[in-house]
């Protein structure tokens with residue numbers, strides 16, 4: 001591991017200034033991803049600026065049932081917070097489905113969103129990877145492909161974004177509050193991460209030195225009736241093969257209920273949390289049944305590209321999306 | 335770059351100079367000689383390096399020691415009172431919640447932290463109702479639910495010997511729950 005200078009930030013603006021001025025510096029939160037990458041040689045910063053003790057660890061209520069979440073709120077504390085459990089169950093469910101009890105106690109909100117892909121080649125410095133080393137090639141294409149993206153991938157990178165929380169926040173239209181050298185701005189959650197295109201080395205739309213300080217959620221009926229379904233290789237402590245965050249509002253009851261409004265986002269399918277707006281459009285105004293959900297998912301995955309190794313994903317999305325909406329409707333979808 | 339950090343480990347305060355790249359795990363084992371904390375995978379995937387850090391279960395392998403200056407750490411060694419084992423440790427002994435024992439200090443710390451989380455009302459991934467009060471006991475007629483809660487909440491601690499059954503039985507005892515019908519110890523005692 002390269003020599004490392006450690007700086008403990010006491011002020012957010014100072015932390016931003018320190019990282020923005022030094023291309024070789026990185027923010028450090030709990031380190032559950034970054035320290036792993038230091039050991040693996042995947043990240044080689046000369047300086048880390050530790051932001052984990054900045055006083056940004058509150059979940060504050062906003063008018064209308066919303067919440068403002070400080071970046072240093074730990075995943076456990078966010079998942080179990082009464083305002084989140086009641087008002088945004090998809091967020092609690094997504095967090096509780098991620099990592100382990102220990103890691104959730106450590107991991108921060110901002111660090112979770114900005115964790116990097118679990119692509120096996122990205123984490124192995126002996127293999128070419130455009131994300132880790134631009135221009136070196138992509139070992140995943142033609143290689144181990146079980147986890148690869150099926151939507152929005154490029155010839156340069158087929159990796160998926162690993163955060164469960166990010167998927168729930170994308171469905172519930174969260175905003176990320178970002179502090180940069182020129183002040184604060186708000187980025188819609190769906191625009192925080194980007195598709196790989198020709199620059200897979202860039203995961204997000206943030207500039208170097210921009211610090212996530214908060215995440216804001218607006219209260220709504222869709223958020224109140226929301227959930228998260230995650231499918232993985234083992235029952236617990238594994239990243240998603242695919243996942244679904246869903247919010248649902250129905251008109252009427254029982255089998256005649258019609259979808260008044262719906263939010264869907266998918267994990268494990270793209271370089272970013274994938275907001276499934278085409279699927280939402282199919283469902284809005286329709287009676288909620290299995291055929292409608294299938295049609296909706298198929299509309300969203302029409303342009304999906306799969307290989308033999310990840311060809312299971314569209315079908316798994318149909319099943320997981322049906323399960324999520326059935327849970328919200330409180331009945332089986334025939 | 336070196337830094338001096340203060341760590342209180344199992345009741346004893348230490349000042350130690352560490353290179354900034356040193357993990358908490360390596361500072362404990364290599365610098366302070368605290369070998370109760372085990373190095374398994376060293377990448378956050380196995381849980382054997384679990385301690386209680388400021389009273390919460392916490393991995394030590396993915397944490398820089400400098401970032402935890404001032405922390406209070408309890409390892410499995412510091413859980414008991416004098417010669418008396420902590421009830422969770424005693425329960426692991428009672429139920430053979432281990433085979434080779436390497437993951438055990440991490441399992442025990444994790445179990446103590448997990449039971450405290452339950453006490454505080456934290457739901458888990460397998461908890462049906464996020465809004466309800468939470469306990470491990472669940473429906474008394476449905477012992478499956480209890481074990482699902484325990485295994486989900488303990489999923490961050492792997493045991494390569496596969497002593498999971500004994501671990502679950504130990505945690506049931508430590509949590510004051512009824513033993514499972516096919517708990518190995520119950521079967522043994524019932525044998526003529």
Ligand SMILES: Cc1cc2nc3c(=O)[nH]c(=O)nc-3n(C[C@H](O)[C@H](O)[C@H](O)COP(=O)(O)OP(=O)(O)OC[C@H]3O[C@@H](n4cnc5c(N)ncnc54)[C@H](O)[C@@H]3O)c2cc1C
Nearest residue numbers: 029030031032033034098099108110111112114164212378
């Ligand atoms: C074994 C294992 C299993 C896991 N399973 C899951 C899972 O199932 N689901 C899941 O979602 N996650 C999972 N994780 C990932 C875990 O959730 C992340 O490692 C964690 O959330 C990162 O948070 P952190 O505070 O430790 O971030 P760090 O590791 O400190 O930082 C991560 C990145 O974010 C940057 N950063 C941190 N804070 C900020 C900020 N405020 N502003 C700007 N940049 C910032 C850092 O520079 C770094 O690049 C798993 C991790 C492990 C080790």
Ligand code: SF4
Nearest residue numbers: 119129138157158159
């Ligand atoms: S998919 Fe992306 S992260 Fe994985 S090897 Fe290819 S370029 Fe690297």
